[in-house]
Amino acid sequence: MLDLALLDFLFTSKVQVLEMTQPAIETRALTRKFGNTVAVRDLSLRVRRGEVFALLGPNGAGKTTTVRMLSCLIRPSAGTALVAGNDIIQDALKIREVVGLLPENPGLYPELSAYYTLDFYAKLYGVPASERKRRIRDLLELLGIWERRNEPVGRFSRGMQQKVAIARALVHDPEVLFLDEPTASLAPESAKVVREFIRKLRRKGRTILLCTHNLHEAEQLCDRVAILKTSLLTVGSPTELEREFGTQRVEIQLKRITARILQAVRRIGGVRKVKRGKRTLTVEVDDSSEVNPRIASAIVKAGGKIVWMKQASSLEEAYLKVVEST
Amino acid sequence: MRMDRVWTIARKDIASARKHRYVLYGLIGIPLIFAVLIPLSMLYPVLLGEQITENDLPSFAVPGLEPKQAMALGLVQMSVLMFMLLPAIIPSVISSYTFVGEKVNRQLEPLLATPTTDAELLVGKLMGAFVPAMLSTLISFAGFVVIVDALTFPLFGRLLLPDWISLVVLLVFCPLVGLAATSFCVVISAKVSDVRAAMQLGALSVLPPMGFYFLFTAGIVRLNWLSIVIFGALLACLSVGLLALGRARFGREEILVRWR
Ligand SMILES: Nc1ncnc2c1ncn2[C@@H]1O[C@H](COP(=O)(O)OP(=O)(O)OP(=O)(O)O)[C@@H](O)[C@H]1O
Ligand SMILES: [Mg+2]
Numbered sequence: 001m002l003d004l005a006l007l008d009f010l011f012t013s014k015v016q017v018l019e020m021t022q023p024a025i026e027t028r029a030l031t032r033k034f035g036n037t038v039a040v041r042d043l044s045l046r047v048r049r050g051e052v053f054a055l056l057g058p059n060g061a062g063k064t065t066t067v068r069m070l071s072c073l074i075r076p077s078a079g080t081a082l083v084a085g086n087d088i089i090q091d092a093l094k095i096r097e098v099v100g101l102l103p104e105n106p107g108l109y110p111e112l113s114a115y116y117t118l119d120f121y122a123k124l125y126g127v128p129a130s131e132r133k134r135r136i137r138d139l140l141e142l143l144g145i146w147e148r149r150n151e152p153v154g155r156f157s158r159g160m161q162q163k164v165a166i167a168r169a170l171v172h173d174p175e176v177l178f179l180d181e182p183t184a185s186l187a188p189e190s191a192k193v194v195r196e197f198i199r200k201l202r203r204k205g206r207t208i209l210l211c212t213h214n215l216h217e218a219e220q221l222c223d224r225v226a227i228l229k230t231s232l233l234t235v236g237s238p239t240e241l242e243r244e245f246g247t248q249r250v251e252i253q254l255k256r257i258t259a260r261i262l263q264a265v266r267r268i269g270g271v272r273k274v275k276r277g278k279r280t281l282t283v284e285v286d287d288s289s290e291v292n293p294r295i296a297s298a299i300v301k302a303g304g305k306i307v308w309m310k311q312a313s314s315l316e317e318a319y320l321k322v323v324e325s326t
Numbered sequence: 327m328r329m330d331r332v333w334t335i336a337r338k339d340i341a342s343a344r345k346h347r348y349v350l351y352g353l354i355g356i357p358l359i360f361a362v363l364i365p366l367s368m369l370y371p372v373l374l375g376e377q378i379t380e381n382d383l384p385s386f387a388v389p390g391l392e393p394k395q396a397m398a399l400g401l402v403q404m405s406v407l408m409f410m411l412l413p414a415i416i417p418s419v420i421s422s423y424t425f426v427g428e429k430v431n432r433q434l435e436p437l438l439a440t441p442t443t444d445a446e447l448l449v450g451k452l453m454g455a456f457v458p459a460m461l462s463t464l465i466s467f468a469g470f471v472v473i474v475d476a477l478t479f480p481l482f483g484r485l486l487l488p489d490w491i492s493l494v495v496l497l498v499f500c501p502l503v504g505l506a507a508t509s510f511c512v513v514i515s516a517k518v519s520d521v522r523a524a525m526q527l528g529a530l531s532v533l534p535p536m537g538f539y540f541l542f543t544a545g546i547v548r549l550n551w552l553s554i555v556i557f558g559a560l561l562a563c564l565s566v567g568l569l570a571l572g573r574a575r576f577g578r579e580e581i582l583v584r585w586r
Binding site for chain 1: 330331342428436438440441442578
């Protein structure tokens with residue numbers, strides 16, 4: 001009896017470990033052609049479970065095409081992919097059950113209400129009647145639309161429509177979420193709500209693949225990013241890419257800049273270049289996590305008073321370097 | 327095929343269609359014309375008019391009856407045949423919005439992302455146009471029967487409708503015409519990117535019932551078992567053919583990539 005129980009335990013825990021380590025998305029030489037144009041070529045990627053992963057790339061890079069292949073809307077011309085452990089060609093129906101998609105274009109029915117829309121999709125996703133009401137209410141409340149649930153969505157602002165579209169992608173509580181430019185055309189405060197929401201989903205362990213042109217957003221939100229231009233150019237965490245391709249830059253606002261401070265900063269190992277503004281110093285460094293604290297203490301020792309220090313976004317620089325070098 | 331999913335899709339299309347003002351006007355107005363205006367404008371003058379002689383009878387008059395009765399029954403049969411136009415017209419009005427409109431506004435992608443099979447999607451979309459078309463046809467026909475019987479009872483001393491021909495037209499021909507028309511709309515929406523153009527092309531669905539109607543009014547075809555069976559078989563072939571054609575065009579990939 002005891003042995004059996006132990007065996008059972010070992011077995012289930014092994015299955016669990018397997019599930020934990022198996023990637024949420026794995027593509028192998030995924031390729032898609034439209035006539036003579038190749039939209040995606042030989043894309044091989046792994047997205048871990050619980051990861052927020054961004055696809056970056058210029059217009060026409062194949063981001064939307066990739067997302068459409070992974071959500072089983074179009075078939076690849078060659079190669080395969082697994083999403084949540086299912087093959088995109090053989091188990092398309094199963095994949096559609098467990099993934100949520102926010103397409104590039106929200107594609108809502110303007111004549112129908114937010115509630116009707118979500119209820120409609122929840123039924124198509126097979127959400128049981130007992131759960132539907134609660135889930136829809138939770139989502140609409142979270143996104144601040146509950147009060148206006150019975151108005152036709154055509155009357156909503158762009159931002160509110162985008163929120164309804166996001167709620168639609170989440171109505172069946174999917175394991176894997178594809179978001180194609182979730183914050184494009186949103187006002188900053190709406191974009192912020194959406195980003196907060198993505199963070200919340202991440203904490204709940206959902207895997208999120210998002211396409212974006214907003215590099216600042218990618219840097220803030222994502223564990224890893226891939227830069228795509230038909231083929232995969234590079235993949236890594238924002239910091240890794242910055243370290244590899246970009247220069248890291250820190251801006252420091254001081255009460256007053258003196259020659260002594262300038263000299264002290266220049267002397268620090270790992271500082272590449274110092275540019276002096278009226279009251280700001282812009283310092284290029286090798287590795288900000290190493291060098292920034294040293295800069296701060298050197299300035300203080302030299303009698304400087306720091307008003308603020310800011311790490312400048314350099315994923316953009318890395319991105320441009322990678323994309324332009326091809 | 328999971329009928330609950332199919333029905334969910336159909337119901338949504340019906341709800342969408344109802345919210346378009348012109349579709350709603352069409353759904354109410356066209357059946358009203360068929361139920362009320364046609365019998366009143368065609369039948370009523372004959373019933374009120376002078377005695378008709380054998381020589382005045384048009385070719386569609388029913389033989390073997392006294393002239394006025396022959397004329398009246400012929401007109402009734404003509405109007406019954408016109409009812410096939412309803413399931414030909416209404417689907418094109420609805421589906422130009424729910425097929426082509428949704429394609430143009432890119433509302434199909436989120437629908438295609440749901441775990442429904444291509445067949446469920448297709449049948450759901452077809453039913454969304456077919457069911458309201460058939461419902462309006464049935465309701466309109468009921469009104470037509472009441473008006474015609476009220477008008478003709480004094481002349482015949484019995485209820486003319488519903489007779490077996492009208493029931494065949496209503497319960498066999500109309501659904502077949504409706505199926506052909508909705509399938510035709512699917513075929514069109516794969517090619518057309520304009521709601522109005524789709525509506526106009528969709529109106530071509532009236533050709534088969536119009537053809538039969540003209541053969542009848544010209545006196546070339548009489549309504550008997552033979553003509554009914556032949557026309558029924560032709561209609562069935564047409565609607566099954568169009569359905570197969572629509573099915574071949576209706577796949578996720580085709581809709582997203584080639585339906586432009
Ligand atoms: N249905 C289609 N038919 C023909 N070509 C297509 C089709 N869909 C996409 N393409 C082509 O495939 C390439 C990749 O397009 P895709 O939409 O995937 O790019 P993207 O990275 O999403 O661009 P964006 O940032 O502008 O959204 C483009 O050259 C595009 O023209
Ligand atoms: Mg895109």
